[in-house]
Amino acid sequence: xxxxxxxxxxxCIAIILAMSLNLVMGYTGRVSVAHGGFxxxxxxxxxxxxxxxxxxxxxxxxxxxAVAGVVGWIFGAATARISGDEFILASFALQMVLxxxxxxxxxxxxxxYGLSGIPxxxxxxxxxxxxxxxxxxxxxxxLLCGAFVLRLGHSTFGxxxxxxxxxxxxxxxxxxxxxxxxxxxxVIASCLAxxxxxxxxxxxxxxxxxxxxxxxxxxVIAYLLVGGLGSMLGAALGAVMLLSxxxxxxxxxxxxxxxLGPLERVLYGLALILFVWLRPQGLLPERPILNVARMRRRGxxxxxxxQEVTR
Amino acid sequence: MNGSDTTVPIELLANxxxxxxxxxxxxxxxxLIFYTTKELHFAYGALLTASGxxxxxxxxxxxxxxxxxxxxxxxxxxAAGAVVQRYLYRRLTSHLAVLLxxxxxxxxxxNVLHIAFGPADVVLxxxxxxxxxxxxxxxxxxxxxxxxxxxxxxxxxxxxYMLERRRIGLAVRAVMRDESMSELxxxxxxxxxxxxxxVGSLVGAIAGLVTIARxxxxxxxxxxxxxxxxxxxxxxxxxMAMVPIWSLGLGVxxxxxxxxxxxxxxxxxxxxxxxxxxxxxxxxxxxxxxxxPRRTAPAVGTTGxxxx
Numbered sequence: 309x310x311x312x313x314x315x316x317x318x319x320c321i322a323i324i325l326a327m328s329l330n331l332v333m334g335y336t337g338r339v340s341v342a343h344g345g346f347x348x349x350x351x352x353x354x355x356x357x358x359x360x361x362x363x364x365x366x367x368x369x370x371x372x373x374a375v376a377g378v379v380g381w382i383f384g385a386a387t388a389r390i391s392g393d394e395f396i397l398a399s400f401a402l403q404m405v406l407x408x409x410x411x412x413x414x415x416x417x418x419x420x421y422g423l424s425g426i427p428x429x430x431x432x433x434x435x436x437x438x439x440x441x442x443x444x445x446x447x448x449x450x451l452l453c454g455a456f457v458l459r460l461g462h463s464t465f466g467x468x469x470x471x472x473x474x475x476x477x478x479x480x481x482x483x484x485x486x487x488x489x490x491x492x493x494x495v496i497a498s499c500l501a502x503x504x505x506x507x508x509x510x511x512x513x514x515x516x517x518x519x520x521x522x523x524x525x526x527x528v529i530a531y532l533l534v535g536g537l538g539s540m541l542g543a544a545l546g547a548v549m550l551l552s553x554x555x556x557x558x559x560x561x562x563x564x565x566x567x568l569g570p571l572e573r574v575l576y577g578l579a580l581i582l583f584v585w586l587r588p589q590g591l592l593p594e595r596p597i598l599n600v601a602r603m604r605r606r607g608x609x610x611x612x613x614x615q616e617v618t619r
Numbered sequence: 620m621n622g623s624d625t626t627v628p629i630e631l632l633a634n635x636x637x638x639x640x641x642x643x644x645x646x647x648x649x650x651l652i653f654y655t656t657k658e659l660h661f662a663y664g665a666l667l668t669a670s671g672x673x674x675x676x677x678x679x680x681x682x683x684x685x686x687x688x689x690x691x692x693x694x695x696x697x698a699a700g701a702v703v704q705r706y707l708y709r710r711l712t713s714h715l716a717v718l719l720x721x722x723x724x725x726x727x728x729x730n731v732l733h734i735a736f737g738p739a740d741v742v743l744x745x746x747x748x749x750x751x752x753x754x755x756x757x758x759x760x761x762x763x764x765x766x767x768x769x770x771x772x773x774x775x776x777x778x779x780y781m782l783e784r785r786r787i788g789l790a791v792r793a794v795m796r797d798e799s800m801s802e803l804x805x806x807x808x809x810x811x812x813x814x815x816x817x818v819g820s821l822v823g824a825i826a827g828l829v830t831i832a833r834x835x836x837x838x839x840x841x842x843x844x845x846x847x848x849x850x851x852x853x854x855x856x857x858x859m860a861m862v863p864i865w866s867l868g869l870g871v872x873x874x875x876x877x878x879x880x881x882x883x884x885x886x887x888x889x890x891x892x893x894x895x896x897x898x899x900x901x902x903x904x905x906x907x908x909x910x911x912p913r914r915t916a917p918a919v920g921t922t923g924x925x926x927x
Contacts, residue, residue, distance in 0.1 A: 339715060389901040393659060393714065397853055401894040404846070408887035526722050533719060570730035577730070580723030584716050585707075 313443040315555065317511050320450040321504045322551050326531040326543035327457045328500030333529065334538035334594070335466060336493050337473030338391060342383070342399040343501050344524030345406035348517065350376040350502025351509040352410055352417050355426045358510075365429035369506035373499045379406070380498025384491040391476075403522050411517040422516035426509045446507055453500055458540050460496070462597055469493050470538070470597075523573075530580045536590025545591055550579060631874045637764050639870025640771035643863045644829060645844045646851035647778055648822030650862045652700075653852050654795045655815040658714055661721040662703065663823055664845030665728035668838065670696030670824035671831035672732060675741050685743070693824045700820020704813055725841075732838040742835035763833045770829065774822055775863045781818075782859055791815060795857070850893045856900070 325343060332340050353372030357363045363371070387398050410417045417423060428436045429445060436442045460466050468489055471479040476486050509515045527550070535546025554572040557563060563571060583590065603609045645667065652660045670692045677688035703724070708717050751761050782788035793801040794811045802808050830836055830844060851869060855861035872892075873885045880888075 339718070386898045387901065390897060393657070393718075394853075394897060394901070396659065396718065397849070398894060398897045400849075401890045401897065404890040405887060405894060408884075408890065412883055412887060523726075526726070529719065529722070567734055570733040573730045574727050574734075577723040577726030581720055581727070584711065584720045584723065588712070588716060 310439050313439045314511075315551075317439075317443050317446045317507070319548050319551055320446045321507050321511070322528075322531065322547035323544045324450055324453050324500055324504040324507070325528050326535065326547040327454060327540050328497040328504070329528050330532055330538065330540055330543040331457065331460070331469070331493050331497045331500075333532055334540075334543070335461065335469035335473060336490055338490070339396045339529070340399040340494075340497075341396060341522060341525045341529070342403040342406070343497075343528045344520040344522060345403040346376045346380060346498040346501035347505035347508070347524065348406060348410055348515075348520035349379050349498075350505030351515050351520065352423065352505075353502065354506035355423050355509045355515060356416060358427055359423075359425060365427055365506070365510050366431065369429070369503060369510070372506045372509075373502035376502025376505070377495050377499040381491065381495045384494030384498075388487040388491055400522070403525055407517050407521060410520075417517075420517065422514055423509075424514040426513045426515065428510055428513075442511070446511070449503065449507065453503065454540070454544070457500070461540055465489075465492075467597060526580075527576055530576055530583075533583045533588075533590060534579055536592040536594060538594030539590065539592045542590050542592035542594070549591075550576060553579070627878065628875075631878050632871060635871030635874030636867060637767060637870070638874055639867035640768050641826070641829065641833075641844075642847040642851055642870055643866030644767070644771050644774060645823060645826040645848040646862050646866050647774055647859075648819040648826065649845065649848035650852035650855060650859060651778070651791075651815055651822070652819035654857055654859060655791055656704075656794075656812050657798075658708065658717040659721070660708075660816075660819075661718060661845070662724040662728060663700075663721075663820070663848070664841030664843075665725040665732075666696060666699050666703070666820055666841070667823040667827040667830075667844060668836050668841030669699065669728060669732065669827070671827035671836040672736060672741065674828050674831060675743065675836075678743065689828060692828060693821055696824025696827065697817045697821035700823070701813055701817040704816035708816075709809070709812075729838045729841065736838070738837060738839075740835035740837045740840075741831070743832055761833075763829070767829050767833070770825060771863070774825065778822075779860065787811075787814065795859075847889070850889060853893060854896065 325347065329340065329343050332338055350369075350372040353375035354365065354368045355372075357371045358365045358368035361368075383399075383402055387395060390398050411419050413419070414421075428442055430436070431441075431445065434441075436445050468479060468484050471482070471484070472486050472489055479486050479489070505520070508519075531546040531550055532543050533546070534550055535544065536542030553575045554568070557571060557575070558568060600609065604611060645664075649660070649663050652658070652663065673695045674685075674688050674692035677683045677691055678685050681688075683691075703721075707720065707724070711717050711720055751759050752765070780788075782792060790801070790806045790811050791814070793804075793806055794808050794815075798808055801811075826844060827836070827841070830840060847866075847869065851862055851866045854865045854869070869889065873889060876885055876888050
């Protein structure tokens with residue numbers, strides 16, 4: 309039971325990560341390889357405020373998310389005019405810079421020794437130190453984040469983001485400030501990644517810069533590709549599916565333990581390749597927000613009869 | 620560091636040039652592929668390491684002489700690059716798909732090497748390359764460093780010759796400039812891309828062999844090499860001739876950084892510079908030039924955009 313609940317918390321953290329990256333990569337169409345970095349900022353921010361300022365972890369997590377958001381805002385604003393391959397490179401550089409900074413700024417982050425002793429949150433006067441209550445907390449946070457992101461995806465803001473992906477110039481012509489749209493999407497995504505980082509820090513109570521390397525960012529991208537770019541439920545499904553791989557191979561006994569890590573990563577790579585190759589739209593492809601057939605049934609839109617038009 | 624104050628910068632400069640030539644070797648191959656096909660071939664680093672491993676297997680496990688093993692390893696590297704392009708990348712529809720696919724490929728290759736050879740460094744046995752030579756009775760230089768420098772300059776010159784003086788180089792440059800236009804004038808862009816992948820991977824394999832001869836390779840070392848190849852390809856922004864120069868510049872810069880600051884900051888500074896450069900460059904054209912007096916009338920119409 310403990311095992312299942314631990315697994316559940318990790319699934320939830322991965323789901324938040326995947327959904328938040330989907331805002332940037334799925335909706336705005338900009339591939340960011342910096343998500344692990346934002347997660348690290350959130351995790352370290354949370355840990356620092358929880359340990360040094362002795363804050364309740366719930367608030368520390370929000371502060372950590374805000375710190376990640378500020379980093380995301382600076383980056384998002386600075387790179388607003390960068391798109392395509394160059395944005396991938398810029399986000400990659402940011403990822404490296406963030407992780408290197410965390411590794412070197414030893415007075416705050418304890419550098420490569422890692423930071424330990426991160427507490428569990430206190431809720432209603434009780435510390436959630438057992439797995440059950442913490443899992444419940446994480447599930448609630450995930451549901452809140454998921455609801456927020458889903459709502460956002462179906463709002464006009466979400467539509468505008470997809471518009472930026474399809475054609476930035478058209479959105480500009482429609483009077484949207486695409487620069488700020490992109491920046492806001494990036495800020496929200498980095499805040500959510502920060503929350504995921506805070507949850508992870510509280511869950512394992514020990515964080516190390518290597519936990520948030522570029523590999524993490526790539527794995528989150530793999531979640532999205534498996535699930536379906538641009539589809540929030542797909543992102544969640546992809547995260548659950550890919551995270552199950554290590555559990556399944558760990559359950560079989562015949563693989564020596566020192567090969568588990570590499571084998572797991574081989575399978576991640578294989579999943580990435582197979583989905584790009586065979587099913588680029590993912591398991592749950594993105595569907596149009598506006599369901600024209602249903603709108604027509606309800607009489608919200610009418611489609612002119614072609615014969616009448618030609619006549 | 621046992622020299623007086625004046626020799627330290629010279630030593631650092633020499634170190635920087637060597638560092639730069641190592642970066643440049645990997646960078647030239649990567650940039651050639653990137654500029655021609657516009658695809659971020661992320662598996663380049665892993666393939667580079669793999670050719671180092673091939674050399675290791677041939678010389679250590681199959682007991683071939685080093686000089687026999689090297690061409691085979693190089694050929695294997697070039698062939699691997701060509702096969703990846705011909706049978707995998709070519710069928711993908713977008714640059715993004717290629718990037719993600721090559722991410723996957725790199726992860727798989729790296730971890731397969733990990734499973735096959737273990738995570739530790741694999742080094743060649745003592746040989747001619749690992750020795751040192753003495754110049755002017757007081758400067759000790761490792762043979763492999765001299766070889767690296769020589770190979771780097773050779774690759775640089777051959778690449779320039781190929782691109783500037785040969786027909787195929789003309790075709791490659793045409794595809795770099797504008798792929799669909801080259802196709803229209805009768806260049807078989809598919810073949811050019813295949814050629815570029817083969818040549819780029821060959822240069823990458825050379826970098827891989829240099830790496831294993833110098834420090835040994837481990838499954839993840841291709842990643843580190845590739846990072847700098849990446850930065851250099853980016854800094855040169857589409858001009859092949861600038862790649863070696865930026866590599867040397869970056870090497871010297873990082874070496875001089877190590878003079879005043881802790882060595883661990885190298886990576887941080889290199890990426891910070893890259894990030895700042897990207898941001899500045901993206902804003903440059905739009906804002907900062909407006910502050911400067913213009914010499915010519917602003918370009919109108921179709922110029923500029925396509926060549927970016």
